[in-house]
Structure formats: structure tokens, C-alpha cells
Amino acid sequence: MKNYKPKKRLNASEYINGILNGDRVILSQAITVIESNLENDKILSKKIIQEILPKSGNSIRIGITGVPGVGKSTFIEVFGKYLIDQGYKVAVLSIDPSSQRSKGSILGDKTRMEELANLENAYIRPSASGDTLGGVANKTGETMLLCEAAGYDVILIETVGVGQSETAVHDMTDFFLLLMLSGAGDELQGIKKGIMEMADMIVINKADGDNVKKSEFAKLQYQNALHIFPQSESGWVPVVSTASSTKNIGIDHVWDKITDYKKLVLENGYFDKNRNYQQIQWMYNNINEELKRLFYASEDIKSHLKKIEKEIVSSKISPVKAAQLLIKEFKNSLLKRQ
Numbered sequence: 613m614k615n616y617k618p619k620k621r622l623n624a625s626e627y628i629n630g631i632l633n634g635d636r637v638i639l640s641q642a643i644t645v646i647e648s649n650l651e652n653d654k655i656l657s658k659k660i661i662q663e664i665l666p667k668s669g670n671s672i673r674i675g676i677t678g679v680p681g682v683g684k685s686t687f688i689e690v691f692g693k694y695l696i697d698q699g700y701k702v703a704v705l706s707i708d709p710s711s712q713r714s715k716g717s718i719l720g721d722k723t724r725m726e727e728l729a730n731l732e733n734a735y736i737r738p739s740a741s742g743d744t745l746g747g748v749a750n751k752t753g754e755t756m757l758l759c760e761a762a763g764y765d766v767i768l769i770e771t772v773g774v775g776q777s778e779t780a781v782h783d784m785t786d787f788f789l790l791l792m793l794s795g796a797g798d799e800l801q802g803i804k805k806g807i808m809e810m811a812d813m814i815v816i817n818k819a820d821g822d823n824v825k826k827s828e829f830a831k832l833q834y835q836n837a838l839h840i841f842p843q844s845e846s847g848w849v850p851v852v853s854t855a856s857s858t859k860n861i862g863i864d865h866v867w868d869k870i871t872d873y874k875k876l877v878l879e880n881g882y883f884d885k886n887r888n889y890q891q892i893q894w895m896y897n898n899i900n901e902e903l904k905r906l907f908y909a910s911e912d913i914k915s916h917l918k919k920i921e922k923e924i925v926s927s928k929i930s931p932v933k934a935a936q937l938l939i940k941e942f943k944n945s946l947l948k949r950q
């Protein structure tokens with residue numbers, strides 16, 4: 613284990629004022645507090661979040677996903693610079709499911725988006741680490757709130773399109789953008805139908821050079837594929853377009869569509885409805901995770917699980933009955949502790 617040196621911390625109001633003044637250094641330090649698992653930092657982090665909460669929410673939250681190599685970082689760099697030219701302040705956050713399992717990370721290893729990172733109105737924060745996707749999503753969600761309070765009005769949350777993390781990103785954003793490549797079926801790209809179904813827009817990236825024709829063809833194919841999905845509750849019909857990040861083609865169109873979407877859902881009430889739903893869901897997800905953690909951490913449960921597994925396998929007890937017994941035992945162990 614590394615030697616642990618206690619970190620110097622500011623007090624809650626210094627963080628809060630710094631964030632509200634748009635101070636990037638203090639914002640970064642506050643995010644470090646939020647990402648920390650130390651008990652004192654957790655207390656500090658709750659205070660910061662509680663205070664900045666009323667100042668958060670004034671942004672459009674955009675989720676961006678696609679398999680490694682599809683061009684996410686190149687796209688975000690060009691898109692981010694375009695938005696900054698339009699006068700926006702842009703924060704880029706990421707959820708990287710790979711970093712939970714191994715030290716290696718699909719998103720974080722290379723130096724990404726250097727040009728964007730150097731702009732005054734951009735803020736880029738690599739993925740938080742954690743043991744569970746829920747934990748990482750919590751930290752990214754709270755980081756998003758801090759960025760909003762610091763004045764960032766476009767939040768881009770990026771993830772790798774290979775696992776559960778797309779759902780986590782979808783559940784904390786207003787608009788979900790899927791980057792794809794031409795010339796490969798969606799199975800080949802490892803994109804599951806469920807992810808396509810979540811997309812408000814599919815962008816066929818790298819539509820340049822020899823790829824232009826293939827990209828136009830892929831666009832038609834995806835347009836057809838999207839027709840089979842039921843109409844979304846937002847009232848928005850997902851769009852497919854082509855773009856080239858390296859040639860800077862089609863980037864403005866992506867923003868035009870996001871603007872159209874925002875106008876529609878603000879008018880029809882879906883924007884607020886969805887945000888409210890997401891907030892409530894966020895709470896339930898936390899309850900579910902914490903209950904699960906408490907359950908499996910309980911010594912009473914730990915000592916019985918193996919035995920009960922054997923009884924299930926030898927048909928001494930049904931899986932349903934076994935689950936009921938364990939839950940009962942868990943409830944009793946909680947009562948004993950009172």
C-alpha cells in the first residue's frame with residue numbers, strides 16, 4: 613500500500629465560493645473531494661453538493677458513446693471547440709467501465725483532447741474510479757452538478773459502448789448520441805440493440821475520403837433500423853447523420869439537431885419530466901446498491917450463503933424459499949443490532 617499523506621482541504625464555503633466563481637482549480641479540488649472515499653471527505657462532499665444543488669441544472673447534458681476507435685475523443689475535441697466558438701462553456705466527463713475491473717482504462721490511457729483541454733472555456737475531467745458502476749456513476753453525476761454550478765452550460769459525458777455504462781450515462785443525460793462507423797454491421801461494432809434504442813441521434817463518423825459513399829449507405833440502413841423501435845416518450849424522432857471529425861464536416865449539424873431536440877422537449881414538458889424522473893431514479897439506484905451492499909456484508913448472511921447454495925443444488929430447498937430465508941435472516945440480524 614502507498615503511504616497515505618492526509619490531503620490539505622479547504623473548508624466547505626471556500627469550495628462553494630470557488631465553484632460558483634467558476635474557478636477551475638477549486639472546481640478540480642472539489643471534484644477530488646467528491647471522488648474520495650475518506651469519511652471526512654464524504655461529509656465535506658455532502659455539504660458542498662447540498663449548497664451548490666440549487667445552482668446546478670442549467671446545462672444541456674449530452675451522453676456520447678461508441679466503441680473504442682470510433683472517434684469519440686476526436687469528435688468531442690472538434691465538437692467542444694465548435695461549441696466554445698459559439699460562446700458556450702463545455703465540460704467533458706467520462707464513465708469508463710474498464711477502469712473498475714483492471715487498472716487499464718480504455719478511455720483514460722492516451723492523452724486525449726489536448727487542444728480542447730487548453731481552452732479557457734473547457735473543462736475536461738477523466739473518469740473517476742470505483743468498485744461498482746453505480747459508485748462511478750454517482751461520482752460522475754455529482755461532478756456534473758459541480759460543473760453546472762461553475763457555469764458550464766454544455767456537459768458532455770462520454771463512455772465506451774461496450775457494457776452497462778451506456779445505460780448509466782443515458783440515465784443522467786438529456787440527449788444521447790451514438791457514434792458509429794460505416795462498413796460494419798452493428799453486431800460487428802459490438803453495439804447492442806438496446807443502445808441503439810436509447811440513441812436520440814446516430815452519427816456515422818469518419819465520413820471522409822473513400823468512406824463517404826459507404827457512410828451515406830450506412831445512414832440509410834440505420835434510418836431504416838430505427839423505424840422498428842417504438843416512438844420515444846420524448847416525442848423526438850431519432851436522427852441519423854454523417855460526420856467527419858478530422859475534416860470538420862457535419863459537426864454543426866449535430867449541434868443543430870440537439871438544439872431542435874431541446875426546443876421540442878422544453879415545449880412539450882418532457883425535458884423537466886425526464887430530469888425529475890432521473891433524479892428520483894438516482895435515489896432508488898442508491899438505495900438498491902446500499903441495501904445490496906449491507907446484505908452481502910452481513911456476517912450472518914456470509915456464514916449461511918455457501919450452505920444454502922449446497923441445499924439448492926441438492927434440491928433440499930427451492931431458490932425462492934432460500935432467498936426468503938436469507939432475507940428473513942438479514943432482517944433479524946438488523947433487529948438484533950438495534
Ligand code: GDP
Nearest residue numbers: 679680681682683684685686817818856857858
Ligand atoms: P475513440 O477511441 O473512440 O476515442 O477514438 P479516437 O478519437 O481516438 O479515434 C480513433 C482513430 O480514428 C484515430 O486514429 C483518429 O485519428 C481516427 N479518426 C477519428 N475521427 C476521424 C474522422 O472523422 N475521420 C477519419 N478518417 N479518421 C478519424
